Amino acid sequence: MKISTPLPSSDYNIWLKPSLKPSYLPAEDIVVCRDSKARIVSRFCDWIWDFRVYVNSTKATGKINFNREIYRTNLGLLLDVKHLLWIAINTHQSNSGEYSVSSYIRWHSVLLSMSSYCVEKAITLETILSSKAIFNDFLRFKCHKTQTANAITLLRILHSVNRNITGCLIVEPSHKDHRTNEDDDFYQTLVIPSRILFHCINKVKKSVDEFVSHAERLEKVVLLLASPRSTEDFRNLIQSNSLEKLAEDHNIKNATNLSTYLSMIQFCSKTMIHIYSGMRRDEGYSLLPGCFRKEVIDDDEGYWIHGITTKIAGYRKKTAWVTSYEIAPAMQAAEKIYSWINSLCSLPNDAPLFSNTSHFSFSISHKRTIADHNDHKLANLTHHRFNHIFSGPEFLITNQDYEEIRFIEYSRNWEQEKRFIPGNLWHFTTHQFRRSLAYYGIDSGLISYSALHSQLKHIRMQMTVHYTKGGAAANSFFEGASIHFRHEYSKTKSIVNGLDYVKNIQLSEERLHGGHGLHVEKNIKPIGKTEILLNRQITVKQVESGLIAYKRRATGGCVSPTPCHRHLISPLSACTTCKDGAVIPSLLASATETYIRFMETLEPGSPEHIMAQLELNKAITLSKKLNIGS
Known part of the structure; x- marks a missing residue:
């Protein structure tokens, strides 16, 4: 009424x-x-x-x-x-x-x-x-x-x-x-510490891969359980399809538990998509089957996810996200579950990829969950419901994690922090993956990538190239793809560069060389680490505003306000003799080793090999002159 x-x-x-x-x-x-x-x-x-x-x-x-x-x-x-x-x-x-x-x-x-x-x-x-x-x-x-x-x-x-x-x-x-005032940063979504992000990726990837390996046998069980005439005993179905180990590992004791397990796989798949795309929560729900595609943009091959966004425009608009082949198993798992639901329920053509498992008749919420006006049920894949899968000891915040995140989120009021402190489990939210992608997607050396490299290599290279080059030029192809992530990437880049400058140059425990390196040794390091940390917000603002034009180099960093191509021709020696260069001995040694391995791929006696040998000899001579170990 x-x-x-x-x-x-x-x-x-x-x-x-x-x-x-x-x-x-x-x-x-x-x-x-x-x-x-x-x-x-x-x-x-x-x-x-x-x-x-x-x-x-x-x-x-x-x-x-x-x-x-x-x-x-x-x-x-x-x-x-x-x-x-x-x-x-x-x-x-x-x-x-x-x-x-x-x-x-x-x-x-x-x-x-x-x-x-x-x-x-x-x-x-x-x-x-x-x-x-x-x-x-x-x-x-x-x-x-x-x-x-x-x-x-x-x-x-x-x-x-x-x-x-x-x-x-x-x-x-x-x-x-x-x-925003100073208190705004207290509520800013945090970047996930690199160690915890690494374990998060491993966790959801392992769950998805395990599902994909059992998908064919699980399909038989699901279709039989959902059949209106089925009288099959659940335990017999599990045993006859050799799924006892999977059922034991995930506590799948009955059909209701199986429905919950399938929802958990949807959650893991959606989490992988967020990690490797940077899309928002509701943008993930907008995805339809077949949205993951391999395409060629600007003569460069890459992977894209097509969906809907309301960001910037304020209304539903078609767009696409650059992503990595790493999410292929996640997309396969999500589409497999969707196909099972669709085969049993005949979903509408515009039904979302992440449709609710309550469509299955054996789900405990089958009759409780009501279809929306579009005649389908959307999955409930909230972190509140599924964060329990990240409850192992590897997700406890360590002192090292705490120091790492405090350095990144330098303006947050950590004195009032009660949740993200050592000893607590890290509490994940979808937007954290977006911010983390922006930070870790910038190849600036902010954090040691030794643990993350194998998992995030696509984030650091392929995806970065697309977001800053191919993605920007492909707007018309993708019907006006929004700047949803490139904006976040650009906004974060100067902050990351500023933090990198503080951490790797001003706070370096090694003696720096090069023109700017000597300036830091003489005028900045003497004020002490405490004072440098207290002033880091000012330093980052100076980098953001362009007063300090810091860029990462293979051997350290550069503060030249104008473009420089010398490091492309002479990657080892250019910054050592430059007034704007800051050379870190350990990075020079590491870069030299990498350069030697690169030379081994060149044909002996070729012009390329001769030029590379001259650059190597020059770098070794400079290292000895400056008393830098190689």
Whole structure:
């Protein structure tokens, strides 16, 4: 039963009456949303606006609920809120052509907070919207970081609309006035320590590979259990298909446990995709079967995942992510489970790759989970549900992990940290993989890659090349692929370079050589490590702003503000004699060994071999002159 919004009583105080005076108001019976069959779901007058038909997320409710105490007792505010929200929704949709339900819900949350502020301060919504000072006070006292951004976005949309439609003059907000303060970094998603990330990759990869090796026999069990006429005993099915070891290892004692195991494999597959692509949580849910493809872009062969994003554009938009062949088994596992579900349930053509295992009749949640408006059930693959698989001792935070992450997240308030401390299990979230990919994808030597190299080699080389070169040039091919990850990569690159400069140059325990190396030895190292660490935020900001132009080199680093190609011609000796170079003896020795192995691949007596031998001789002479061991 639908409940209409009653008109406000005449005895309300002035600030509780509608404060907006538009040239016209929406009709109460105007349709807000229809379902996939064009049936009316919600009207303007309803207490609930239901947009679930457009939702593709496991966590989003898809509903805007106006049935709240503050609205019931201040109906003038309710009319103002509905009017503004309706304008924002229509303006956004006319610009994008798409629905963005999560945005609508966030905008209503902002308007709800504004309503609370109105009652508290005895002011109207018009007063907040038309006064920059009062709007800023509202943000300061009522909004956290994320809601501040949402409030500014909402006002920008409303500001773009004619005042005769909104019913008042609306100020133009600016993100500059509300930049993040020092406390924002306390809530920043953390980069995963390299050791823990290594074990995470190994864990999910091992689970996926194990599933793929048993998939053919598991398929027989699943299809028999899901058959309506099946009378097979579960234990007999497991034994007859030689799955006793798998069942024992994963505690699969009955059909319900099997359904949970299949969900866990979906989670591991999705985690692998996030690790090797950088996509967000809901972007992973947008994937369809067949989304993983091998393609040639800019004459370079690579692997891509096609899906949907709402990042940047604010609405559902086709895009593609660069990835690695490492995820091939994960995609195979996910598509295998999808095919089983589809063969039993005849899913719609647009059913997501990660459909819910509750489609199986033997799942305990088969009757509990209701299909959405698109007639399919989306998998619930949250970290809250599956983080228990990362509960082994290898996922306990060590002192070394703690120091590593504290160095990376230098501006976080670690004195207040209670979760990510030594002795605790690392708590994974999807966005951590995105930030970690950005950090570890930059080949800057931030962290020793000895343990990660075998697993992350594609992240460091192939994927980096695509994101910075091929991906940027392939936008038109991928129907306007968003800058979703290249933006994160670019934003992180200068931070990583700054941290690398502090760690490997300023804090180097070896005696540096080269022009800049001698400068660091003479003017920076004498102030002491404590002072260098205290000033690292300033140093990183200087690198970000270009005041320090630091780049990693094979033998150390370079601070030249202009492009330099000498290191390409003379990779061992160039920085040693350069005023902008900083040579680290151990890196020079390592680079020399690598160079010698490279020379062995060249034909003796060839021009290439002769030039390489001259460079090697020059490097050895310089090393002896500077008393650097080789």
